[in-house]
Amino acid sequence: MNVIQEINNVNDKFATQGSKLKIEKRGEKLNIRGSLPSKEDNNNFKIQRISLGLKADISGLEEAKKKLQLINLQLELNQFDWINWIGKPYKKEKKDGFEFPKRLNQFEEFFFKENKSDFRTSTRKTTWRSSYKPYMKRILNIYNDYENAALEKIFQKTLESYKEGTRSRKQCATSLSVLAKFLDIKLPEDWKLNSRGYGLNKAGFRDLPKDELIEKLWERIPNESWKFVFGLMATYGLRNHEVFFCDLSSLTNFGDKIIRVLPTTKTGEHQVWPFHPEWVEKFELSKLGDNPELLPNINKDLKVTTLQNIGKKITDQFKRYSLQIKPYDLRHAWAVRTIFYDLPDTVAARMMGHSVSLHTQTYHHWITKRDQQQAVNNALLKVKRVKNI
Structure with missing residues (x-):
């Protein structure tokens, strides 16, 4: 049975009932995404995501439907509280012996402490914003989607999420190589081969x-x-x-x-x-x-x-x-x-x-x-x- 099609069918049914939320598949897991109260202000709604920690299969979908029904009910009764949805399903920050999100923050601090000879810190900020931040965000998202995978696999999946022969893939490989060195993680032997990108495409x-x-x-x-x-x-x-x-x-x-x-x-x-x-x-x-x-x-x-x-x-x-x-x-x-x-x-x-x-x-x-x-x-x-x- 096609899980994606089943998810779409479920979402269509909830939409006809007026739900502003939907179930989505990210990697191997299911999430709920849609208009939810801000964590800082319950009166301010914005598009957000709740990670359910459920496997993206038919069994997981049945459980996700129940979660979505409960959240819709809580919203309708004005009883929705993030404290009920943050913590338990997210409790997977530790992997391979350390907290990955925390280490990413440490890497950012390290990045700005290095190369102190840079003429202006603004140049460093530009480099971080364009050449590192997008790939740090991508690897964190993939890390959250594949909770049971080893970090080496997370690095590989992040690289492969960019199309071959693109500048983004090449830059991703370069940035993650620096991160891997900081984390003391050994990348696959064919990392450089798989990172090929940049260049100009055929249209160019x-x-x-x-x-x-x-x-x-x-x-x-x-x-x-x-x-x-x-x-x-x-x-x-x-x-x-x-x-x-x-x-x-x-x-x-x-x-x-x-x-x-x-x-x-x-x-x-x-x-x-x-x-x-x-x-x-x-x-x-x-x-x-x-x-x-x-x-x-x-x-x-x-x-x-x-x-x-x-x-x-x-x-x-x-x-x-x-x-x-x-x-x-x-x-x-x-x-x-x-x-x-x-x-x-x-x-x-x-x-x-x-x-x-x-x-x-x-x-x-x-x-x-x-x-x-x-x-x-x-x-x-x-x-x-x-x-x-």
Whole structure:
């Protein structure tokens, strides 16, 4: 018998009776989810979940129905109290000898104590929010769903909850590796193999903007300040927020046009060369050498904002001007451009502020094509020399 279908049938019956709650299957367990009184204020209702600790099978479903009937009755009589539903069914915090949720909190504290040389704590907060917090939340949810599984299995299930070949899966693997080291947990030997992700999907191979399109989109932007932002990202392959944290003094008419990304950014200080060099003139970037204030006037104080929030402002502007592409498309296009300029991958990776391994993974498609083309050219050259002998 299909448990999911049976759950849907039960929920439909309760819905016809006016119930705002439903039974849901999460992993191997059953929960009740819906509008319930806030734990802080009984008069304030919000969507919440009650973990029943029941196995997701027909027997467990029968028990869940009784629980749902009881909760609905308590709500109707204004007798619902969280104290009756928290504690007993949740009492599984200890696993493998320690409290996992508590250890996750300790890991977060450890994360912010480490790398004290970070230029600003705001950078660290941005990294936690984007690169760690989503995966800590996911592993805690999976931990709660699989109460009898070993922690190594919890790590594996968390990784496998993200689709293969995605950036999220790759980042999940990286973040959980750091957590595992903190918890002294040995990950499976094939962890790295199973973590493959990142890169660009097949659609990305097709959809990266051509140089001609980039130039046309630049011309379409009505606001001069945001044209400078677009031009910098296209010419130097910058991340969104990096545009506002660069030393642009070399862009003057007599400068070398090599800009310096400041250490306040996500991956620290690095220098970047223009590709194409002629775009510095095309996009009028030389004006920024003497007048960097020509860029949009936004709040860059990292005491009150974050790099993520700053980057989002650029994403919002791309949508506002209906530019057909995403800001990061300009960065990817820059990277591919350097490949066909025959810039060494190690140098390009350094300019982009990431590792060589990440660079080769992400742009493997184009790097392979370049190397194969060079091999073909060399072979053709040898044949030509032989014929001329």
